Amino acid sequence: MNSTNPAVDVRADVWLWAARFFKTRSLAKQAIEGGKVDVNGGHCSKPAKPLHVGDRLQITRGEERFELIVLALSDRRGPAPVAQALYRETEQSLAAREAARAQRRLGAAGLLRPPSRPDKRSRRQIQQFKDHQD
Template sequence: MSEVQDHPQAVRADVWLWAARFFKTRSLAKQAIDGGKVDLNGAGCKPSKAVHVGDRLQIGRGEERIEVVVAALSGQRGPAPVAQALYRETEESLAAREAARAQRRLGAAGLLRPPTRPDKQARRQIMKFKDEQSQE
């Protein structure tokens, strides 16, 4: 009986996403699945859908889209190294996430931030400039 619990044949999708640390709570995983942010083997998914080893999951979190292949099953949330062993991210997903990260970095390059916080005199100049802009 303990072997069945140690090595399950299938786990609910929301439980697996929670155990693999894609979502902080199981209810957040359920909300993401209900909201259409998770696809199982290219099709929609329900929270109670069974996940098996070898299944392909597409997970959307914010702007990033992660595609993983299920490597192992677990119904318990464990430490991060154990959770990372539950899946393997595809090469296409890694490349797409790296390209998106580079694009965001390039987009923010136009926003040159000052090396330090403005001092009292600079803050006064900023406030004066903003007041002049709002009056125009």
């Protein structure tokens, strides 16, 4: 398929892989089948669903949720700058992801990490403590 021809349809799993949302096509396929991808407000039920320029996608990947508009179609995975040119993320999505990132940062602020890994004696004490709790 030619990535410059706007009339060509591209499978949803192939486009998600080419746009670098998922590392492999099979991960993109699993996400679609698992209900993690919506197209134009409706559930994307099949990995072979054709995408068109102007489609609105909602992608959930781990804790992140993306809302984006398809700007170009491609069936080839290229460098990150080329992949980022395939879509435009909405302002609401960017703001929501930044707020979630800040919230996670604040949530982890109360956790004090030890300066180094525990030594062998400390690891044994930790294990004994955990075993005693059960």
